[in-house]
Amino acid sequence: MGKPLNVGIVGCGKIVEQYLTNFRRLDSIDLVAVADLDPARAQAVADSYEGVRALTVDGLLEANDVDLVLNLTIPAAHADIALKAIAAGKSVYGEKPLAATTEEARQVLDAAKSAGVVVGCAPDTVLGTGIQTARKAIDDDLIGAPISATATMATPGHERWHPNPDFYYQPGGGPLLDMGPYYVSALVTLLGPVVSVVGAASHTRNERTIGSGPREGQKVPVEIDSHVTGVLVHASGALSTLFMSFDAVKTKSSNIEIHGEKGSLAVPDPNHFNGDVQLFALGAEDWETIPASAGYVDSGRGFGIADLAATPAGEEPRAGGELAFHALEVMESVLESARTGQAVSIKSTARRPSAVPLTELATTVRA
Structure with a gap:
């Protein structure tokens, strides 16, 4: 209904800066919380981004105002964090790969289907x-x-x-x-x-x-x-x-x-x-x-989440779990x-994602 998607980030390593840069521009995304096993890294990100609070990982997964968890942990932890987020009723968008193995990735997709939440995955x-x-x-x-x-x-x-x-x-x-x-x-x-x-x-x-x-x-x-x-x-x-x-x-x-x-x-x-x-x-x-x-003009990491937010309910996002699997x-x-x-x-298949018309998303530079 036009409401921005509230995002919480788990994992504040090197890649997070690219997402932060684009989240500041995207009107369809509100970053509300961040977490990391190193609390100082999470706090540094929160201090750099207006309106964002640093939480523990469990605290972020339990937060009522987080709609989607952006999973920027190392590949070995992708499935674990995704499954915990899904169990908390949240959609998930992960850095690539979807999981360390297809066995773990299948667990993520099956859990999301049962919970009625959405899975997206880089690369966007x-x-x-x-x-x-x-x-x-x-x-x-x-x-x-x-x-x-x-x-x-x-x-x-x-x-x-x-x-x-x-x-x-x-x-x-x-x-x-x-x-x-x-x-x-x-x-x-x-x-x-x-x-x-x-x-x-x-x-x-x-x-x-x-x-x-x-x-x-x-x-x-x-x-x-x-x-x-x-x-x-x-x-x-x-x-x-x-x-x-x-x-x-x-x-x-x-x-x-x-x-x-x-x-x-x-x-x-x-x-x-x-x-x-x-x-x-x-x-x-x-x-x-x-x-x-x-394609999306002047895009960058995080535009896949904006695309996911605009995907009609029940449809697979272009940068979705099916393609990532x-x-x-x-x-x-x-x-x-x-x-x-x-x-x-190859046992799985993936529909060729629908084309992206030449599109400029609504952007506003934020602090």
């Missing part, structure tokens, strides 16, 4: 003008029937810049589970759900050296495969190839490319909300930049295929 980058303009180009038949896609993420490792990179190299981490949600969610948004996968993976180093911060020079053990490749078979028949690496130094490839019978698209980084979409049409002499024609199963299955050497069928 797929709602920005970059991915949505590419999606509109496909829907407008600019490349004809999609045949294939490539998704490429190459970095020598997050330990070069992250002061506490340990979890990236522990079970539940790695390049696919860390960055894959952006790429797989984008591929499903562009090309539809996945029905089977084949994967392979490698492990090049047993330890990494922290490159910045108070722990600079310390060694971190590597317990996971740090380079993963996979082929995704979409229900449409299109084939997507994933290249996710914490070992490669750099790439000149587009983050995502979509190839069809009438043309090819270069799609911007799915970890960002905007960026140029380029088309090379059959018979053309060069790439053409397509003006932004769909499907993306998690795809990634989990790529890793399973890499272990077994066998193709893996």
Whole structure:
């Protein structure tokens, strides 16, 4: 009925600043409370944002004025916090992935369905003008029937810049589970759900050296495969190839490319909300930049919650639990295929989320 959605945040780590910046702009969201296992971190956030109070985690989950819990905890805690929030009758929006495993993620979705609350999940980058303009180009038949896609993420490792990179190299981490949600969610948004996968993976180093911060020079053990490749078979028949690496130094490839019978698209980084979409049409002499024609303009982390707030009751949000679960199963299955050497069928599906028209949300800069 036009009333802003009251949000409480659990987890006040590095990522929270991006949400705070956008919550200050979004008229449809009121941030009312924050919590963290470190009370000082929660208090620092509360002190920086007018009208927000710092609570314990249990206190926030029990607060009557919190409609939705934004879960910014580490991946291992995603399911636990989500289930507690749902048990308290609150909707949940989580950072990616939805949970550490599909088994835990299924518990979250089943609990939410029983409780009649809504589950949303990052990444909401797929709602920005970059991915949505590419999606509109496909829907407008600019490349004809999609045949294939490539998704490429190459970095020598997050330990070069992250002061506490340990979890990236522990079970539940790695390049696919860390960055894959952006790429797989984008591929499903562009090309539809996945029905089977084949994967392979490698492990090049047993330890990494922290490159910045108070722990600079310390060694971190590597317990996971740090380079993963996979082929995704979409229900449409299109084939997507994933290249996710914490070992490669750099790439000149587009983050995502979509190839069809009438043309090819270069799609911007799915970890960002905007960026140029380029088309090379059959018979053309060069790439053409397509003006932004769909998606939330000037968006950022948190716009997925605004989109959820505007979703009619009973409908699945665009950045919803269904898509997040499907993306998690795809990634989990790529890793399973890499272990077994066998193709893996995907049991879940996700409807291709509805397109986002070119939209400027109502914004007001707040203290």
